[in-house]
Amino acid sequence: MVMKPTDTSNPDYFHKVVDCQWACPAHTPVPNYIRLIAQGRYSDAYMVNRASNVFPGILGRVCDRPCEPACRRTRVEEKPVAICRLKRVAADHRYDIQDRLPKKPAQTNGKKIALIGAGPASFTVANDLAPLGYECTIFEKLDKPGGLMRSNIPAFRLPESVLMEELGYILDMGVELKLGTPVESMSALLKEGYDAVFVGTGAPKGKDLGLPGRQESDDNIHIGIDWLESVAFDHTDKIGEKVLIIGVGNTAMDCCRTSLRLGAKSVKVMARKPRAFFKASEWELEDAEEENVDIIVNHSPKAFVHENGKLTGMLFELMEYDVDAGGKITDQRVVGEEVIPCDDVILAIGQENAFPWIEADAGIEFDKWDVPLVDKTTFESTRKGVFFGGDSAFGPLNIIWAVEHGHQAAISIHNHCRGVPLTDRLPDGIKLSSAKMGMAEWRYSNAFDDSPRRQMQHVELVDRFMKLDTEVELGFSPEQIATEVQRCLNCDVHTVFDPPLCEECDACIDVCPVECLTITPNAETEGELRAALTASDDSVDQDLYVSAPLPLTGRVMIKDENICLHCGLCAERCPTSAWDMKEGVIEIAHAADQRELSEA
Amino acid sequence: MTSFVKPKIRRTNEPLNELGLARADYEGSMSTLCAGCGHDSVTAAIVRAFYELSIPPHRALKISGIGCSSKTTSYFMNDSHGANTVHGRMPSFATGALSANNDLATIGISGDGDSLSIGLGQMAHAMRRNVNMLYMLENNGVYGLTKGQFSASADLGSLPKKGDPNEFSPIDPVAFALSVGATFVARSFSGDRKQLVSLIKAGLKHKGFAMIDVISPCVSFNDHKGSTKSYAHTYEFYSKAVHADYIAPSQEIVAAYDEGEVMPVELHDGGYIQLRKIDADYDPTDRGAAFSRVMASDSANEILTGLLYIDESQPDLHETQNMEALPLNEIPYAELNPGAEALSALQAEFR
Ligand SMILES: Cc1cc2nc3c(=O)[nH]c(=O)nc-3n(C[C@H](O)[C@H](O)[C@H](O)COP(=O)(O)OP(=O)(O)OC[C@H]3O[C@@H](n4cnc5c(N)ncnc54)[C@H](O)[C@@H]3O)c2cc1C
Ligand SMILES: Cc1ncc(C[n+]2csc(CCOP(=O)(O)OP(=O)(O)O)c2C)c(N)n1
Ligand code: SF4
Ligand code: SF4
Ligand code: SF4
Numbered sequence: 001m002v003m004k005p006t007d008t009s010n011p012d013y014f015h016k017v018v019d020c021q022w023a024c025p026a027h028t029p030v031p032n033y034i035r036l037i038a039q040g041r042y043s044d045a046y047m048v049n050r051a052s053n054v055f056p057g058i059l060g061r062v063c064d065r066p067c068e069p070a071c072r073r074t075r076v077e078e079k080p081v082a083i084c085r086l087k088r089v090a091a092d093h094r095y096d097i098q099d100r101l102p103k104k105p106a107q108t109n110g111k112k113i114a115l116i117g118a119g120p121a122s123f124t125v126a127n128d129l130a131p132l133g134y135e136c137t138i139f140e141k142l143d144k145p146g147g148l149m150r151s152n153i154p155a156f157r158l159p160e161s162v163l164m165e166e167l168g169y170i171l172d173m174g175v176e177l178k179l180g181t182p183v184e185s186m187s188a189l190l191k192e193g194y195d196a197v198f199v200g201t202g203a204p205k206g207k208d209l210g211l212p213g214r215q216e217s218d219d220n221i222h223i224g225i226d227w228l229e230s231v232a233f234d235h236t237d238k239i240g241e242k243v244l245i246i247g248v249g250n251t252a253m254d255c256c257r258t259s260l261r262l263g264a265k266s267v268k269v270m271a272r273k274p275r276a277f278f279k280a281s282e283w284e285l286e287d288a289e290e291e292n293v294d295i296i297v298n299h300s301p302k303a304f305v306h307e308n309g310k311l312t313g314m315l316f317e318l319m320e321y322d323v324d325a326g327g328k329i330t331d332q333r334v335v336g337e338e339v340i341p342c343d344d345v346i347l348a349i350g351q352e353n354a355f356p357w358i359e360a361d362a363g364i365e366f367d368k369w370d371v372p373l374v375d376k377t378t379f380e381s382t383r384k385g386v387f388f389g390g391d392s393a394f395g396p397l398n399i400i401w402a403v404e405h406g407h408q409a410a411i412s413i414h415n416h417c418r419g420v421p422l423t424d425r426l427p428d429g430i431k432l433s434s435a436k437m438g439m440a441e442w443r444y445s446n447a448f449d450d451s452p453r454r455q456m457q458h459v460e461l462v463d464r465f466m467k468l469d470t471e472v473e474l475g476f477s478p479e480q481i482a483t484e485v486q487r488c489l490n491c492d493v494h495t496v497f498d499p500p501l502c503e504e505c506d507a508c509i510d511v512c513p514v515e516c517l518t519i520t521p522n523a524e525t526e527g528e529l530r531a532a533l534t535a536s537d538d539s540v541d542q543d544l545y546v547s548a549p550l551p552l553t554g555r556v557m558i559k560d561e562n563i564c565l566h567c568g569l570c571a572e573r574c575p576t577s578a579w580d581m582k583e584g585v586i587e588i589a590h591a592a593d594q595r596e597l598s599e600a
Numbered sequence: 601m602t603s604f605v606k607p608k609i610r611r612t613n614e615p616l617n618e619l620g621l622a623r624a625d626y627e628g629s630m631s632t633l634c635a636g637c638g639h640d641s642v643t644a645a646i647v648r649a650f651y652e653l654s655i656p657p658h659r660a661l662k663i664s665g666i667g668c669s670s671k672t673t674s675y676f677m678n679d680s681h682g683a684n685t686v687h688g689r690m691p692s693f694a695t696g697a698l699s700a701n702n703d704l705a706t707i708g709i710s711g712d713g714d715s716l717s718i719g720l721g722q723m724a725h726a727m728r729r730n731v732n733m734l735y736m737l738e739n740n741g742v743y744g745l746t747k748g749q750f751s752a753s754a755d756l757g758s759l760p761k762k763g764d765p766n767e768f769s770p771i772d773p774v775a776f777a778l779s780v781g782a783t784f785v786a787r788s789f790s791g792d793r794k795q796l797v798s799l800i801k802a803g804l805k806h807k808g809f810a811m812i813d814v815i816s817p818c819v820s821f822n823d824h825k826g827s828t829k830s831y832a833h834t835y836e837f838y839s840k841a842v843h844a845d846y847i848a849p850s851q852e853i854v855a856a857y858d859e860g861e862v863m864p865v866e867l868h869d870g871g872y873i874q875l876r877k878i879d880a881d882y883d884p885t886d887r888g889a890a891f892s893r894v895m896a897s898d899s900a901n902e903i904l905t906g907l908l909y910i911d912e913s914q915p916d917l918h919e920t921q922n923m924e925a926l927p928l929n930e931i932p933y934a935e936l937n938p939g940a941e942a943l944s945a946l947q948a949e950f951r
């Protein structure tokens with residue numbers, strides 16, 4: 001038996017080729033919005049983003065950007081396209097788009113939804129359900145909305161105005177927001193007659209470090225996320241001159257940079273392990289180091305040092321690690337000790353879920369780590385009609401995951417309220433249309449631009465520390481935008497092959513600049529076919545395309561999807577148009593599209 | 601911007617040859633031939649062969665006559681020496697160039713029009729003099745460049761795109777080469793990359809005149825039903841007689857092969873051409889037998905391919921004429937040009 005032809009009708013086949021979109025939890029159509037930006041259609045680019053990720057202005061600044069490490073550009077050079085910063089470009093340069101947003105419906109559908117916590121997860125659920133007529137009420141314990149985006153992400157990374165504007169769009173759809181209203185009993189809430197409850201309370205408990213001296217020096221030891229919140233709400237406005245941050249994740253990066261803005265003169269981030277093992281994103285580390293934060297590796301905290309009830313420093317064990325060729329730690333040992341003097345310590349070593357307000361008899365089950373049992377597709381808890389999403393569901397993640405959880409929970413709530421099984425969900429689709437305009441003319445920029453990634457401009461160091469909320473990143477200049485958009489390879493313009501048309505002239509194979517096409521006799525295994533490829537790079541999880549037998553010789557066309565640059569030259573040089581470049585729009589259903597499913 | 605130009609991109613992990621060059625380093629300017637033209641495939645095979653042989657591009661010479669095929673010298677090895685010469689006159693240019701420097705890896709590119717009509721005499725004499733070059737005859741049965749008139753290789757009765765069938769008997773370049781004493785005679789197909797690359801490598805390493813008649817379809821004027829030089833026709837009637845692999849001096853030759861008998865032919869550089877007979881009865885070292893087999897296959901409509909004849913024992917032009925082994929540009933000037941007095945003395949000898 002020889003290999004069967006690849007089934008390209010499954011939308012995932014081409015979706016996977018768009019690595020950035022596939023990697024984005026909300027599947028934002030990245031190349032599509034980059035092309036719109038290239039055409040100066042910023043508002044359209046914003047709306048394309050908003051349909052997937054709801055908060056383009058926010059995410060264009062602070063997204064965790066799982067898309068960028070996935071970017072296909074890294075197959076031919078080191079740095080990915082600045083996908084995230086281009087999202088900000090769309091937001092920065094859009095016109096007023098409010099008339100393009102769904103309006104508050106004239107009539108509600110009579111269904112009431114309680115959303116607990118005013119973070120991105122709850123706001124996404126409201127965004128998807130309010131336009132359908134649902135009466136959404138958000139309960140928030142704090143006096144301001146936004147969740148950690150407000151209380152923890154510092155304003156020098158995410159200005160309050162940007163946050164409020166995008167939350168405002170959703171509130172304007174007729175969503176009720178009850179601030180300063182903590183939900184203190186789930187059982188009581190469940191008695192209030194809501195048709196569904198969504199828990200979007202995040203993972204609010206910062207981890208403590210129970211080392212000797214902890215109690216005695218309590219005044220100068222702070223839990224990172226609580227401390228950032230008290231800074232955000234103006235309860236804290238200063239810190240000692242010498243500050244140690246324990247932990248080296250993204251929270252640590254916000255703590256060290258915030259400390260500098262509250263008057264610290266020397267800030268050290270203390271890491272137990274070497275740099276390769278840090279949790280913080282490389283760009284957050286770079287931004288902190290640019291502000292002269294010291295990042296000290298191989299120091300494991302041992303005790304808090306104090307004198308007369310006041311913290312004076314911290315004792316560390318000096319670590320040494322053996323790392324194998326695969327980058328794994330195989331052994332570790334303590335090679336000494338060191339006291340580092342300090343005035344304050346901020347602990348940024350992780351967060352946990354905590355639900356003291358959910359009663360044990362509320363019908364919601366938790367595992368032994370107090371994480372609720374939540375279905376990975378429907379986001380329903382063990383109690384019908386109660387859904388979880390964002391950090392409250394599976395522990396701390398990030399904003400874009402909270403958004404995606406919100407979209408999925410909204411679909412479930414919509415089905416739940418209509419008596420449709422939660423698992424009846426519209427599958428993804430794909431629409432393909434030819435990008436050919438004529439001889440050597442395509443409706444996308446297929447020329448390869450070898451420009452390196454544009455560098456984001458920052459506010460000068462002296463200026464940025466004057467105020468706590470001076471945004472550091474300045475956005476891209478028009479020249480930077482014009483260049484950066486051309487770096488995108490348009491991976492959503494797909495090579496689509498029509499085997500009966502091929503006359504095996506080899507033109508496509510010869511012109512392909514990365515040699516990813518081959519015509520060869522079919523074989524029994526994918527391994528054998530891969531071996532026949534002229535160029536192959538199976539280091540990334542991408543499919544091998546295998547065509548139906550070609551009419552003249554019965555051989556097959558094979559393509560390593562991993563290295564294609566979507567340059568369109570194969571289609572350009574094919575005399576019979578057996579290859580065509582087709583723009584693919586991945587259709588991803590949200591709650592509003594789900595309506596069609598039930599009516600059909 | 602939309603573009604049809606192939607960008608120069610080096611992939612991560614791209615393989616390099618002994619000189620540290622990638623295959624793309626042997627490419628030339630972007631082809632302006634019709635999309636799907638067989639000649640572009642031949643170019644790609646030439647690129648691969650030079651790359652695999654690790655020939656420094658500046659130690660190669662590429663020359664051609666006139667025609668779509670002849671244009672292709674621009675589409676490979678931008679860093680080598682080259683000239684587009686006059687219609688059918690490439691062999692004379694090659695003879696001159698090689699007399700001055702027999703050290704260059706020389707490849708001539710021609711078409712069936714360029715070689716078999718206007719240039720037939722030129723080609724014949726280069727063959728019988730055993731000029732040390734590889735001659736690619738990119739054979740599509742028409743004058744592609746001048747819009748598809750039948751060439752001298754068009755088969756009797758072959759249909760043109762428009763108009764009447766061909767009524768003249770064809771010249772088979774292989775039979776012709778055998779009859780005028782060529783020492784390396786092969787046929788291949790632009791659609792058989794593997795065979796073509798092996799033959800080009802062997803032809804470049806052969807000392808003397810090597811001709812490869814490559815069926816190379818013209819998609820614009822001779823790729824229709826009723827044409828005997830189309831992709832479809834060639835794929836259908838294609839057959840292989842003898843496979844040839846170049847084995848470098850450092851490599852080992854294989855003793856036996858399950859697909860047929862193996863026969864090594866020793867080359868001047870100490871390497872071998874390893875012949876693998878697919879047709880067991882065929883003897884590629886017997887000119888007479890090869891000739892009758894080629895004639896038989898022609899009348900049987902069979903497109904017989906592979907290394908059809910080889911004779912490594914003949915001296916090349918340089919040797920027969922006792923010419924200086926050192927390239928002229930490496931001979932010290934004083935020796936190359938001994939001066940007016942020496943010339944007078946020489947002339948006096950003939951008075
Ligand atoms: C310091 C820090 C920096 C971060 N930086 C980034 C970043 O740059 N990019 C990124 O993508 N992610 C970042 N994150 C993570 C991101 O902020 C969260 O993953 C995201 O906000 C989770 O959204 P959520 O809707 O699940 O919950 P949250 O944003 O945590 O919102 C939960 C809300 O629920 C409220 N609440 C809790 N309990 C109750 C109750 N009983 N009743 C009423 N209200 C309640 C809380 O007050 C809070 O407002 C960061 C996190 C931290 C801690
Ligand atoms: C002296 C002269 N005569 C005629 C021509 C016109 N002419 C140009 S190319 C060509 C024939 C080319 O045919 P071929 O060598 O088969 O090349 P192809 O285009 O088919 O590859 C002719 C007759 C010419 N350029 N010069
Ligand atoms: S689009 Fe075609 S020619 Fe370009 S890299 Fe992909 S397969 Fe190769
Ligand atoms: S260029 Fe077109 S006809 Fe030629 S081999 Fe490629 S797909 Fe087939
Ligand atoms: S006319 Fe024929 S030979 Fe000339 S480039 Fe076009 S296909 Fe090739």
Ligand SMILES: [Mg+2]
Pocket residue numbers: 667711712713738739740741742743744751
């Ligand atoms: Mg011709």
